[in-house]
Each structure stands twice: as structure tokens, then as C-alpha cells.
Amino acid sequence: MLARLQQAMTLGLAAWALGWAVVAWHQGHPAWMPVGALLVLGVYAAFMALEFVLVAWVHRDDPAPRASAGQLLRAWWGEVTTAPGVFCWRQPFRWDAVPDVPGRPGQRGIVFVHGFVCNRGLWTPWLRRLQAQGRPFVAVNLEPVFGSIEAYADTIDAAVRTLEQRTGRPPVLVCHSMGGLAARAWLRRFQADARVHRVITIGTPHHGTWLGRFGLMPNTRQMRLRSEWVEALAREEPPSRYARFTCFYGHCDNIVFPASTATLPGADNRHIEGTAHVHMAFHPAVWDEAMRWLDAEPQTARMASPGSNSPASSVGS
Numbered sequence: 001m002l003a004r005l006q007q008a009m010t011l012g013l014a015a016w017a018l019g020w021a022v023v024a025w026h027q028g029h030p031a032w033m034p035v036g037a038l039l040v041l042g043v044y045a046a047f048m049a050l051e052f053v054l055v056a057w058v059h060r061d062d063p064a065p066r067a068s069a070g071q072l073l074r075a076w077w078g079e080v081t082t083a084p085g086v087f088c089w090r091q092p093f094r095w096d097a098v099p100d101v102p103g104r105p106g107q108r109g110i111v112f113v114h115g116f117v118c119n120r121g122l123w124t125p126w127l128r129r130l131q132a133q134g135r136p137f138v139a140v141n142l143e144p145v146f147g148s149i150e151a152y153a154d155t156i157d158a159a160v161r162t163l164e165q166r167t168g169r170p171p172v173l174v175c176h177s178m179g180g181l182a183a184r185a186w187l188r189r190f191q192a193d194a195r196v197h198r199v200i201t202i203g204t205p206h207h208g209t210w211l212g213r214f215g216l217m218p219n220t221r222q223m224r225l226r227s228e229w230v231e232a233l234a235r236e237e238p239p240s241r242y243a244r245f246t247c248f249y250g251h252c253d254n255i256v257f258p259a260s261t262a263t264l265p266g267a268d269n270r271h272i273e274g275t276a277h278v279h280m281a282f283h284p285a286v287w288d289e290a291m292r293w294l295d296a297e298p299q300t301a302r303m304a305s306p307g308s309n310s311p312a313s314s315v316g317s
């Protein structure tokens with residue numbers, strides 16, 4: 001469903017820009033032909049710039065480091081150049097370009113869980129690297145797109161079960177944005193702590209996000225800052241569960257802010273500097289953390305961990 005929706009949006013914008021160019025040509029103004037495309041890009045970049053203005057304004061007394069103007073500008077540019085490839089190409093047209101690799105006995109795999117208005121196409125760069133290395137993975141599509149986060153638990157459980165049955169080992173979960181909440185909902189529903197090796201979340205609104213106040217769908221309402229749903233989720237989780245989590249968060253996250261809302265008490269919280277929400281999913285530190293947990297046993301990986309439980313632990317951009 002999401003792929004078809006994003007295909008329609010992408011093709012619609014392309015048709016609008018092309019129509020503008022045709023009209024300009026026929027009216028004898030060839031210099032105006034690229035203006036349609038520039039308007040689309042300009043509106044997109046301006047809307048995203050507003051998000052970064054809100055990031056700086058909402059930060060206030062958040063314990064995460066405050067981003068400088070230069071960091072916000074670099075993060076804005078990184079997101080402007082990264083997001084179109086995700087939302088206008090990989091997700092609408094190439095979401096199934098890399099099939100799942102269930103693996104073989106003795107390997108450890110990754111279950112990838114995307115966020116809001118995304119699908120498994122988000123992870124294509126990850127999937128290609130893992131495929132080349134012969135590592136197992138399953139990347140899910142969360143449906144319904146605008147449903148309750150609770151509804152995604154069965155999908156995650158099926159993916160975990162696939163890797164369990166093929167490899168005989170509990171997988172690592174790598175979750176972007178809302179996907180981290182879906183993983184927590186799965187853990188709560190199935191009491192599945194023993195079935196997961198590590199949970200890595202990237203820009204997940206563990207305590208909700210300020211932008212959630214504008215959401216009208218069931219899952220966006222659940223992601224409102226300190227919503228009843230996220231508060232209930234936290235109350236029903238054993239405190240020891242968070243020790244299984246690595247939470248990447250950032251002061252330039254233009255979707256999940258204030259920044260520390262993407263951390264959990266007792267987790268290995270890693271602050272990524274100068275990187276925006278979608279771009280963060282492809283930060284080298286996130287890849288390195290996932291590979292570390294794929295290759296190491298729990299005690300070995302924990303002793304080698306460079307992170308800390310403090311929201312001030314930072315990774316450079």
C-alpha cells in the first residue's frame with residue numbers, strides 16, 4: 001500500500017514539473033521550463049528547514065547537547081539530499097530489490113523494522129551490504145501504514161521466528177523511528193526478551209515527539225509527546241529490559257525532538273551529532289554497533305561498549 005501511495009506522489013510531482021515545462025515551451029519561454037521542478041524542490045527544502053527551526057526552538061532545557069547553527073544547517077542539507085532517494089525511489093519503486101536472506105544454522109541475523117510512512121526499502125543500502133557478506137536478515141513491511149503500533153507485533157514476531165528457525169539463534173533488531181516502539185510493543189506482547197540478542201533503535205520516539213501533536217492517525221497519536229500509550233508501555237515493561245537496548249538519538253533529529261525523548265533509562269544511549277532523522281539510519285556508528293552485536297556474545301559486547309547510560313554520550317557526525 002505505501003509503495004503505491006509513494007509511487008503516485010512521486011509520479012504526480014514529476015508530471016506537474018513536466019507539465020510546467022511543456023507549457024513554458026509552448027508559450028515561448030524556454031528559460032521558465034525548469035521552474036516547475038525548482039518549485040517542488042524549493043517547497044520541500046523550505047518545509048524541512050522549518051522542522052529544524054522547531055528543533056532549535058523546542059530544545060529548551062533538554063539534557064541533550066544543544067546543536068549549533070552550523071550543525072543544524074549541515075543536518076538540514078544531509079536530510080534534503082538523503083530523503084528523496086528514500087521516499088521517491090527506494091521505497092516506492094525498489095522496496096523489494098533485495099530479498100530476505102534467512103541464513104543457516106549457527107549464524108546470527110538482523111530483523112529490520114522501519115518507521116512511520118516507510119517500508120523495507122528504507123534499508124536497501126544495509127541489505128545490499130549484508131547480502132554481500134552472506135549475513136542473514138529479514139526486513140519487514142509494517143501494515144496497516146496508519147494503524148495502531150500494537151498491530152505490528154505479529155509482523156515482527158513472524159520475522160524473528162523465521163530467523164530463529166533457520167539460524168537457531170536470537171536475532172538483533174535494528175529499528176528506525178516508530179519501528180523501535182513497534183519492537184517494544186512486540187517484546188511486551190510476547191514477553192520475548194530471551195528471543196532477541198540486542199535491540200538497536202535509531203531516532204525512536206521512546207517518550208513520544210513534539211511533532212506528534214499534529215498527527216491524526218492512530219500510530220501518530222500514540223507517538224505524541226508523553227502520550228498515554230507510550231506512558232503505559234513504559235509502565236508495563238520490566239526495568240531490566242532496557243539493558244538490551246542501544247538507542248541512537250540526535251540533537252539535529254528533525255522528526256523526534258526534544259532529542260532525549262529518543263533515549264531510555266538504563267540503555268546504552270548514543271548521541272549522534274549533526275545528523276537528521278532519516279540520514280541517521282545510515283550513520284557509520286549505527287552500522288558498527290549492529291556488526292558488533294552480530295559478531296560478539298552478549299557479555300563480550302557489553303564489556304567493549306564505548307557508550308553509556310547517560311544522554312550525553314556522543315558520536316561525531
